[in-house]
Amino acid sequence: MPIVINQNANYDYMYINDFYRVIKFFMHNDAKYKSYNVTPIKSIDLISIARIINSVSDFQSEIQVLNDGIVLNYTGDNERLISEMNELDITNYHDSIKDLYGYYKENIASLNETDLQEDKFLKYAKKLDQDRRLQSKKK
DSSP states (O other): OOEEEEEEOEEOOOOHHHHHHHHHHHHHSOOSSSOOOOOOSSOEEHHHHHHHHHHHSSSOOOEEEEEEEEOOOBOOOOHHHHHHHSOOOOOOHHHHHHHHHHHHHHTGGGSOHHHHHHOHHHHHHHHHHHHHHHHHHHO
């Protein structure tokens, strides 16, 4: 199947094992603040994620981007978290995606192929884009 991206965007994705270390830190230490942005040190865009998936995969999927440009960044400022923990040891995106890919490869029989092919989120994103275009034409 191709990797279909509605529109490129920057995100802060955190590997679950890294998130666990943050939670463990706060379970064993007193927090200075009530809230923290738990984000990695470096953001990544969706096209880069697709390229990493292809690099760790047994085959190459076509990468399709439906809309040009890049939408707003979906990132956070982790300065408070880093100052509290003194350092933030984050698994790089390549290694975390490789691990996740390996998990899905081992558990492929449990995946619902129909749900993957239908991609309800992509349909939702396309509808939002159509609605946005209609609204801008009305103005």
